Amino acid sequence: MNYAGMNAGSLTFTASLVVVALGGPSVLDTFQVLQLSAYSSLALGVVGLAFVWGILGILSLGHAAFFGIGAYAYAILSIAQGESTFAVAAAILAPSVLAVCLGYFLFYGRVGDVYLSVITLCVSLILFSFMNSTADVSYTLLSVPLGGFNGISAVPPLNWPGFVGDFLTPEATFSLCFLLLAAVYLALQFLRGTRLGRIMASVRENERRCELLGYDPRWLKLVGFVISAAIAGLAGALFTANTGYVGPTVFDLGQSSQFILWAIAGGMGTLSGAIIASFMLQFLASFIGTSQLFNTSLVFGTVIIFFVYALPNGIVPSLQGLLRKLSRLARRQRRRPEVIGDSIKSTP
Amino acid sequence: MTAMIETVGLTCRFGGVVAVDNVSLKIEEGELRCLIGPNGAGKTSLFKCLSGQVQPSGGRVLMKGREISRFHPHEIARMGMAIKMQVPSVFNGLSVHENVWLAAARLHRGKALEAIVDETLSAVGFRSAEAREKRADELSHAHRQWIELAMLAACKPAIALLDEPAAGMTQDEMLRTVELIKTINRSTTILVVEHDLEFISLLARKVTVLHQGKIFVEDTMSNISNNAAVREIYLGKQWRMAQ
Numbered sequence: 223m224n225y226a227g228m229n230a231g232s233l234t235f236t237a238s239l240v241v242v243a244l245g246g247p248s249v250l251d252t253f254q255v256l257q258l259s260a261y262s263s264l265a266l267g268v269v270g271l272a273f274v275w276g277i278l279g280i281l282s283l284g285h286a287a288f289f290g291i292g293a294y295a296y297a298i299l300s301i302a303q304g305e306s307t308f309a310v311a312a313a314i315l316a317p318s319v320l321a322v323c324l325g326y327f328l329f330y331g332r333v334g335d336v337y338l339s340v341i342t343l344c345v346s347l348i349l350f351s352f353m354n355s356t357a358d359v360s361y362t363l364l365s366v367p368l369g370g371f372n373g374i375s376a377v378p379p380l381n382w383p384g385f386v387g388d389f390l391t392p393e394a395t396f397s398l399c400f401l402l403l404a405a406v407y408l409a410l411q412f413l414r415g416t417r418l419g420r421i422m423a424s425v426r427e428n429e430r431r432c433e434l435l436g437y438d439p440r441w442l443k444l445v446g447f448v449i450s451a452a453i454a455g456l457a458g459a460l461f462t463a464n465t466g467y468v469g470p471t472v473f474d475l476g477q478s479s480q481f482i483l484w485a486i487a488g489g490m491g492t493l494s495g496a497i498i499a500s501f502m503l504q505f506l507a508s509f510i511g512t513s514q515l516f517n518t519s520l521v522f523g524t525v526i527i528f529f530v531y532a533l534p535n536g537i538v539p540s541l542q543g544l545l546r547k548l549s550r551l552a553r554r555q556r557r558r559p560e561v562i563g564d565s566i567k568s569t570p
Numbered sequence: 571m572t573a574m575i576e577t578v579g580l581t582c583r584f585g586g587v588v589a590v591d592n593v594s595l596k597i598e599e600g601e602l603r604c605l606i607g608p609n610g611a612g613k614t615s616l617f618k619c620l621s622g623q624v625q626p627s628g629g630r631v632l633m634k635g636r637e638i639s640r641f642h643p644h645e646i647a648r649m650g651m652a653i654k655m656q657v658p659s660v661f662n663g664l665s666v667h668e669n670v671w672l673a674a675a676r677l678h679r680g681k682a683l684e685a686i687v688d689e690t691l692s693a694v695g696f697r698s699a700e701a702r703e704k705r706a707d708e709l710s711h712a713h714r715q716w717i718e719l720a721m722l723a724a725c726k727p728a729i730a731l732l733d734e735p736a737a738g739m740t741q742d743e744m745l746r747t748v749e750l751i752k753t754i755n756r757s758t759t760i761l762v763v764e765h766d767l768e769f770i771s772l773l774a775r776k777v778t779v780l781h782q783g784k785i786f787v788e789d790t791m792s793n794i795s796n797n798a799a800v801r802e803i804y805l806g807k808q809w810r811m812a813q
Contacts (some may be wrong), residue, residue, distance in 0.1 A: 430643075
């Protein structure tokens with residue numbers, strides 16, 4: 223296992239994200255640019271979950287709560303102000319504040335793992351239920367109607383900071399989304415290798431031992447939880463900026479379970495895996511959705527069963543294992559003549 | 571001189587079971603004390619009370635004269651207490667090096683940290699880089715015990731609680747563990763729970779016998795082994811066979 227955090231693999235992965243960010247717009251058509259921008263913002267959401275789950279061992283089943291609050295915060299503020307800079311900041315801040323409050327009670331109250339998952343899930347479902355019942359025109363925030371199950375539409379895209387009305391082109395948004403994804407990935411990967419990150423991993427491995435060594439696991443978990451919530455909030459803001467719409471479904475079970483599915487498929491403990499899996503499965507979802515052959519939920523149910531049974535380590539760790547096996551095989555092939563000689567000699 | 575660890579009327583109840591019953595124990599600085607007693611005598615519960623993993627139902631725990639029984643385990647650890655649990659408690663999914671690194675990282679940084687990790691790992695026989703890169707769950711029981719001892723030593727604690735550090739070890743491994751503990755004892759007060767009587771006779775100057783949650787007797791090992799009452803409750807047949 224590599225503890226360096228920043229290794230050749232993670233730097234290569236970051237570099238490829240940057241290449242996509244800068245080179246993508248010149249080879250892709252506008253539809254693909256828009257589609258991939260939306261995909262990348264969901265990928266950003268899952269990388270935060272992969273961090274808090276894979277490194278700290280906290281299964282936040284309701285990660286959509288933070289994503290959704292970020293999405294709504296962006297929608298409301300960008301409409302109210304006509305400017306997106308403060309809206310993005312608020313989309314990061316609001317879920318972080320919720321994560322601090324929620325995390326304080328969960329971790330300092332020593333709520334067990336399973337209950338923690340259930341509570342986070344309930345929080346997102348409560349928000350879903352609440353947002354669904356705000357259809358009446360009297361429900362407004364900063365004079366922006368919340369819209370109930372219809373959601374908020376015509377949300378303005380991102381604009382250059384400080385320049386009202388000077389919107390980013392879809393291509394610029396695409397580049398920004400991928401660069402942010404690369405930056406967050408790299409920052410989290412860097413964090414893993416630091417002293418703090420390594421101690422966080424020890425919380426996942428054995429919380430009691432970590433505590434008996436003199437570290438406070440409650441604090442470490444809270445920090446990680448808030449980091450992942452902030453990332454999810456940013457992801458929500460970018461998603462809404464890309465699609466121009468936010469509705470209560472950002473809080474629903476489907477959204478939360480999608481994040482979980484991507485993190486599992488990508489491989490627990492890897493951040494790049496979650497990103498790769500999220501893109502693959504989003505393409506799959508959109509393919510199934512457009513071809514209308516199967517029910518998407520049915521296919522995803524099958525996919526999750528497949529991963530749990532056939533590739534329990536997830537895509538990236540399984541590929542790494544395969545590569546290691548192949549290179550060992552290649553080395554053995556080079557030495558084969560001697561090996562055969564030995565085995566003949568040793569046969570009685 | 572104030573004692574390193576002192577308990578005053580320490581009591582620990584689990585429902586109707588009184589695991590630790592009004593125990594007053596005093597361990598001086600630099601001492602190496604053994605705690606013996608039959609199964610269920612309350613040894614592990616006493617350790618859990620001392621380290622803050624279990625809140626005592628009554629009585630007080632003093633460390634260098636300071637009351638510690640209401641603190642969290644990580645706070646007590648920061649005051650200088652380290653514990654080796656009965657079942658080896660290490661970071662299974664992490665490498666041997668990482669395990670000891672995490673133990674030392676609270677107090678040290680940079681080069682000093684790496685030096686301590688290197689020194690402690692060498693002391694328990696993990697010298698090669700290959701041995702240090704192994705995951706803790708790939709190791710034998712004895713080696714995991716040593717890793718936990720190394721983690722404890724890397725913390726440079728003022729007092730160390732060792733719960734059955736020689737369990738499941740061969741004779742050679744046990745003798746080596748005795749040496750390790752004696753080395754740690756040069757700078758650390760130690761309280762050790764064991765069942766292996768040979769191990770105790772090699773280590774201890776003073777032995778406390780715990781029985782049904784209470785202190786039964788406190789004496790030197792030779793006096794303890796000649797004490798008919800202790801033999802009856804604990805040593806019994808096994809000791810006569812060893813004789």
